[in-house]
Amino acid sequence: MTAEISGADILIQALNDLGVEVVFGYPGGAVLPIYDAIFKQKRIRHILVRHEAGAVHAAEGYARSTGKPGVVLVTSGPGATNAVTGIADALMDSIPLVILTGQVGTPLIGTDAFQECDTVGITRHCTKHNYLVKDPAKLGDVIHEAFHIATSGRPGPVVVDLPKNVQVATATYRKPTIQALPHKGYKPQVKAETALIEAAVEMIAAAERPILYTGGGIINSGPIASQLLRDLARITGAPVTSTLMGLGAFPASDPQWLGMLGMHGTYEANMAMNQADLIVCLGARFDDRVTGRLDAFAPHSKKIHIDIDRSSINKTVRVDLGIVGDVGRAIEDMIKLWKARQHRPQDMKPWFERIVEWRARQSLRYPASTKEIMPQLAIRKLWEATHAKKPIITTEVGQHQMWAAQHFDFDAPNKWLTSGGLGTMGYGLPAAIGAQLGNPKALVIDIAGEASIQMNIQELGTATQYRLPVKVFILNNEYMGMVRQWQDLTYAGRYSESYSDALPDFVKLAEAYGWKGICIENPADLEAGIAAMLAHDGPVMVDCKVAKLANCFPMIPSGAAHTDMILEPDEVVGEMDDEAKALV
């Protein structure tokens, strides 16, 4: 007979059995039994953040850089509601997280008790699944199932709401088998149907202008999927493009690489999508930032879509062949079949000749300046100084994020952590903290904007407390740059509330938190500033003052087709019609 232990101890034991090493959290009244259980053990490390949003983004950074699920522990009421943005972010970007939230005792639920909120109700639409555990005897099974759901199929966040009396009450705990988990109907389809794989291989073999359109699903599928993608590209000879989320799955240094596609993608990637006769979408989801105007999206192409989430297929773009399954395994099956049938691709030379012509437009070029630091140059210099160290890059959201995606070349997966789906300002600093904890020896840099960094700037304290040598590289143009850029394009340059007055002195701010602060103001000081950042073995915040009115190009204006890219800054100021404004 197994002895009875408290719900809090059951939780800790289950987390141990699941191999959890780090929990990001913030204590409060409704989770005190769990914090006491944490105090009494040594195996699980708790990282005290400064705000619950920071806890969730840190767990996301940890999960995305290590491939392990991220775990969060917050209290009831405001603890849970503060976590909601991060939870929604993780759902949109398919990040495996388990969020443990405290709840008032079961007799108090529904009475508007102190720090009570309907966490399960609030998080229903921003989680893959969620639970309210009312019986400590079921807690162990629920925790195991929560991890299984978070990490299998299309990964995502799972909330487990834990009433305080359930944490205190006792029950027995036994590590469950998968068969014993509560939801027997949950069985994600991992292996794609063979007949569909065969059809896909034949379509690729027959294509004269194929393109591999890859996304975050490749990275979520694991490092082997990235390797298999390279093999698929090699044997088919097809050019490769990627969404923002998929960067790093295919090496940016490869001649078959076209760069990112979509709203701020390269001219060659978007033109190749537009002119392809076959689009093979691998673990991406035809997001509106990728497709532009739907009725003009890749009009001459047949489309294959491989995705583990059935609901992503035919959601926005009708495809000719939809395949449900893990993208890594599907690519593996395709490669095997391709080889077994001894396929040779069509002659890709004419297709690449056209791509070379598009590349000649050099869509990522930017005006040179000796007076101001061009933000693109700052990113490029950062890449030059760090790429040999294989850094992990996180970002906030805005122009700096797009410049980083365009100008920082990634050759490996799990090195690029950015908020793609939800577009959460304030993501980068806590994500960098999580990534650094998961990769203690790695160089971790948050490329930030001066507006975004202030969304979760309190997390500077977390890095200090745990001696995490993260670097924050701020491209400071004093504007919410992407907002201002759209106001240029859409509202005839009426900069409504996009200028940040009263910015802090970031160097002093860094120093106040025990960080090193560096300010770079002149192009001539850029390399030395970056070198000083890298030379310091603790956390460093760089305030890099860049050209204030620089905009991020190329750009497909909202509501436009891929062929209508803006490549030059002087094509910008204007006013859009209502239909286009609604699509922004």
Added chain:
Amino acid sequence: MHITQEATERHTLSVTVDNESGILARIAGLFSARGYNIDSLTVADVTEDEKISRITIVTTGTPEVIEQVVAQLDRLVPVHKVTDLSVLGPHVERELALVKVVGTGDHRIEALRLAEVYRARVVDSTISSFIFEVTGGSDKIDKFLELMREVGLVEVARTGVAAIVRGKEAL
């Protein structure tokens, strides 16, 4: 700018789910969050030991929207199976309504006559009112209510649709 509406069709879906608290909110919430229509939704436990509930949903949308509704429902963790009865083949749909009709004299006689035509049963009666119980397809009930409106309909309670496929095959 104008917001355009596309042509829609009506589909009846059968959804089997784990019988647990919150599942109805999860399903209804999915429809509201994604802007799908619910014309009718019924739910009841249909097993003795396995704790499985059967939900019947009548929804309208373009074929693309219906495909998404099915895929999104299927994605929910407690959902076991989603079947689109409207594409599967012939099926039986039934709905129950309780209909209160108030009237005297000729109105009363006419109400009873109509009830007989529609095989509606009188389940309550006072000197000036009836409550009828009527079952059938939604169209039949709609028609019954339309006629009763003429003779004194004052209140209606409807269950929503329960549906099942014809023939020996079971879901």
